[in-house]
Every structure is written in structure tokens, then in C-alpha cells.
Amino acid sequence: MHSSSTPGSRLCLNSNKLSLSLKALALTSLIFPFHAINASKATYQFDNVVNQNKLTVVSVANPSAVFEDGDYFHGFGYDLVRNYANNLNVQLEFKTVDDNATALKMVATGKANFAMTTANTQTIETKKLTSLPATCGDLNSLEKNGLNTELNWVFKHADDPLTQAASGFICKSKQNGSLNQLASFYNRNVVKEEFWDDIQSDLSKRMPIYKASFKKTAQQYDLDWHLLAAIGYQESYLKPTSVSPTGVRGLMMLTNSTAKAMGVNDRSNATQSIQGGAKYYDLMLSRYDDIPFPDRNWYALAAYNMGPGTVNQIQKRIKAQGKNPNNWVNFYAYLDRNKASNGQYRQAVQYVxxxxxxxxxxxTTPQLVNI
Structure with a gap:
């Protein structure tokens, strides 16, 4: 079992204020009326969240829910849960388990406040648990992006205020468009199915040549070598002799000025290129150290592609709209909304x-990881 805590979300509301805010949100839901709450309220997960200022969620790792990315998680389901914890202003403790049965058992025994699963309704009801669809009925957002439409949040009690608050949060996310934007970013069809055989062939042939350099350099900068390799493949298909029409060259496709600034003398030297690319990416990460992971990775990649100046300009525009410029969904939505009229934005969306x-x-491909 693996777990991770989301930094920066552990302060602010005291128990009474959090209790009142959750109840106010729950009252907006017509799904579970409050008159159903009975004398067993003390057993509800709501109380645990309030008293511990912590939301414990368990999930099975799958393409629609969560990926483990180094020391961090990312994924449509994970980000939705993370946003819910932020909405409650509590710390998130997120755990992954091997199967849905284990996740459901943890909810039933009170070891998790709720679970994110793809278990069917009959199985959930057999365990005397209750589930909410992770879409508020908007299955199209998941389906068109290749995500599992059966993704759900499972709670111990239907009339728990925590369940009611979750229902209200998910439906609000649907209404304000953030749920659809989150699904769009985690689109499983961003690379067409017919291309994956060629991609797998490329990686199988070239990864063994450069894996040692990726791993050594990643360790030097405390990065995930898989991410460096993914950047390298996007930049050059792992070809150190690659050259663009604008003069960008090498495995990590560095400009001449960036290469010099990063101490790279020969951009066609794969080892030097990987070193320079990692150093530059690490520099981009440091510019956004006030943004928690995994969002910090996405901002750094956008800056690697567009330049940090462009990223900063977009952040200012988002802030001027009254939105959080350090929230990746807001940033991605801005790029996605304007990509038709701005080629640089369109390229950045595709890049990240x-x-x-x-x-x-x-x-997640054993033959690549174990090369």
C-alpha cells in the first residue's frame, strides 16, 4: 500500500467552522435530506474528518483514477478528490490498494472516509455501502476522453454529511466546467490508438541506449527518470541527431542559447543533451515552487515549451479574471479555450x-521499466 499527503491544505478552519461549512454545502443537495440523519451520527465519517482535519481516501490505481508519479500521484480521479479536499480545506491522505474489494472493506471498517472505485452498484450495495458517480451524471465527459464511466466514490452512509457535501461538490464541478476540463486534460485518446505500436517499437529500441543517462541525471536533480524520458520522446523520439527548422537540436531539442546557459557544448551529444534538458526542466520547476505537485510538473512543462515569460503572462490574465492562476485546471482551460486562435497555446496543450x-x-509498461 502506498500513501501520500497533499501539502499546503492542512490549516485554516477549526472544527466548528468546518462543520458549519460542510452542513451548508450538504443542504444544497436534494439527494440526501438531513431529516434522515439519526442518533448514530457519531459514527459518520464527517466527524472523523472534522476532528482529525484530514480526509482519508483509498483507490485502486487505474488509468481513469490515479497514477503513481514518483513520490506523487496524478490522474483524473485523484485530482477530483484532491480538489474536494481543498474545497473542504483539509489535508488529503490518499492511499492505493490492489483491488476494489480491499478498498470497499476499508470504507466498511472505517479505515477510509471514502473509496474511489469502479466496482458495480450491486457489489457496493451488497456491502451495505452507498456510491456516487464521479460525474454527477455527465458520462459524456469521461466517455469522449476515454475514461471509465463507472468511476464512483463509495461512502459508508448515504446520509452522512460528508457524502452529501461530496455530491454537491461533484455537481458544482460539472456545472462550472472544471470536471470537463479535468477529463479533457487526462484524455486517454490524446495519442491515437494506431500510433501506440510504433511508439512502443521506438521506445523498446532506443530506451536501452539512454536509460542509464536518464536515471543518473534524474537522480542528480531529484527528478523522475520516466518523466525525463517522456520529455525526450516528445522532443525528438529519442533521436540525438534531431534538428528542427528553427535550429533547435539534440535529444532534448535545446536552443543554442539554452544549451550554452545549461553548460552544454555539444547538443548532438545525447548525454550532454539529457543533462542540459534536466537542468533546464529543474530550473522551470523552481519557478513554480509555490505550486504543489503534480500541478508543478505541468506548469514546468508548459514553461519548458513556451518559455516562463509566456506562462507568467497567462497567469496574470487568469488572475485578472478572478481565478486562481496557480490551479492547473484554470491554466489548462485558458490554453484549451484559446488554442484555436493561438498556435503557441495549441502546441503547449499537445506538448503537456x-x-x-x-x-x-x-x-506502466513492464518491458520498458525493466529494460
Missing amino acids: TRIRAYLEHIK
Whole structure:
């Protein structure tokens, strides 16, 4: 079992204030009326969240729910849960288990406040648990992006205020468009199915040549080598002799000025290129150290592609709209909304989403990991 705590979300509301805010949100839900709450309220997970200022969620790792990315998690389901914890202003403790049965048992025994599963309704009801669809009925958002439409949140009690608050949060996310944008970013179809055989062939042939350099360099900068390899594949298909029409060259496709700044003398030297690319990516990460992972990775990749100046300009525009400029869904939504009229934005959307897809492929393909 693996677990991770989301930093920066553990302060602020005291128990009474959190209790009132959750109840207010729950009252907006017509699904579970409060008159159903009975004398056993003390057994509800709501009380545990309030008293411990911590939301414990368990999930099975799968393409629609969560990927383990180094010391962090990412994925449609994980980000939705993370946003819910932030909405409650509590710390998130997120755990992964091997199967749905284990996840459901943890909810039934009170070891988790709720579970994210793809278990069917009959199985959940047999365990005397209750589930909410992770879409508020908007199955199209998941289906069109190749995500599992059976993804659900499972709670111990239907009339628990925590369940009611979750229902309200999910439906609000649907209404304000953030759920659809989250699904769009985690699109499983961002790389067409017919291309994966060629991608797998490329990686199988070239990864063994450069894996040692990726791993050594990643360790030096405390990065995930799989991510460096995914950047390299997006940049050059892992070909150190690659050259673009604009003069960008090498395995990590560095400009001449960036290469010099990173101490790279020969951009066609694969080892030097990987070293320079990692150093530059690490520099981009440091620019966004006030943004928690995994979002920090996506911002750094956007900056690697567009330049940090462009990223900063977009953040200012998002802030001027009254939105959080350090929230990746807001940033991605801005790029996605304007990509038709701005080629640089369109390229950035493609760049970040494809690297995410390659990262997930490399991490979950045994023959690549074990090369």
C-alpha cells in the first residue's frame, strides 16, 4: 500500500467552522435530506474528518483514477478528490490498494472516509455501502476522453454529511466546467490508438541506449527518470541527431542559447543533451515552487515549451479574471479555450498532454521499466 499527503491544505478552519461549512454545502443537495440523519451520527465519517482535519481516501490505481508519479500521484480521479479536499480545506491522505474489494472493506471498517472505485452498484450495495458517480451524471465527459464511466466514490452512509457535501461538490464541478476540463486534460485518446505500436517499437529500441543517462541525471536533480524520458520522446523520439527548422537540436531539442546557459557544448551529444534538458526542466520547476505537485510538473512543462515569460503572462490574465492562476485546471482551460486562435497555446496543450501520456505508458509498461 502506498500513501501520500497533499501539502499546503492542512490549516485554516477549526472544527466548528468546518462543520458549519460542510452542513451548508450538504443542504444544497436534494439527494440526501438531513431529516434522515439519526442518533448514530457519531459514527459518520464527517466527524472523523472534522476532528482529525484530514480526509482519508483509498483507490485502486487505474488509468481513469490515479497514477503513481514518483513520490506523487496524478490522474483524473485523484485530482477530483484532491480538489474536494481543498474545497473542504483539509489535508488529503490518499492511499492505493490492489483491488476494489480491499478498498470497499476499508470504507466498511472505517479505515477510509471514502473509496474511489469502479466496482458495480450491486457489489457496493451488497456491502451495505452507498456510491456516487464521479460525474454527477455527465458520462459524456469521461466517455469522449476515454475514461471509465463507472468511476464512483463509495461512502459508508448515504446520509452522512460528508457524502452529501461530496455530491454537491461533484455537481458544482460539472456545472462550472472544471470536471470537463479535468477529463479533457487526462484524455486517454490524446495519442491515437494506431500510433501506440510504433511508439512502443521506438521506445523498446532506443530506451536501452539512454536509460542509464536518464536515471543518473534524474537522480542528480531529484527528478523522475520516466518523466525525463517522456520529455525526450516528445522532443525528438529519442533521436540525438534531431534538428528542427528553427535550429533547435539534440535529444532534448535545446536552443543554442539554452544549451550554452545549461553548460552544454555539444547538443548532438545525447548525454550532454539529457543533462542540459534536466537542468533546464529543474530550473522551470523552481519557478513554480509555490505550486504543489503534480500541478508543478505541468506548469514546468508548459514553461519548458513556451518559455516562463509566456506562462507568467497567462497567469496574470487568469488572475485578472478572478481565478486562481496557480490551479492547473484554470491554466489548462485558458490554453484549451484559446488554442484555436493561438498556435503557441495549441502546441503547449499537445506538448503537456502527450508527455503525460508517454509518462504513463513508460511507467506502466513492464518491458520498458525493466529494460
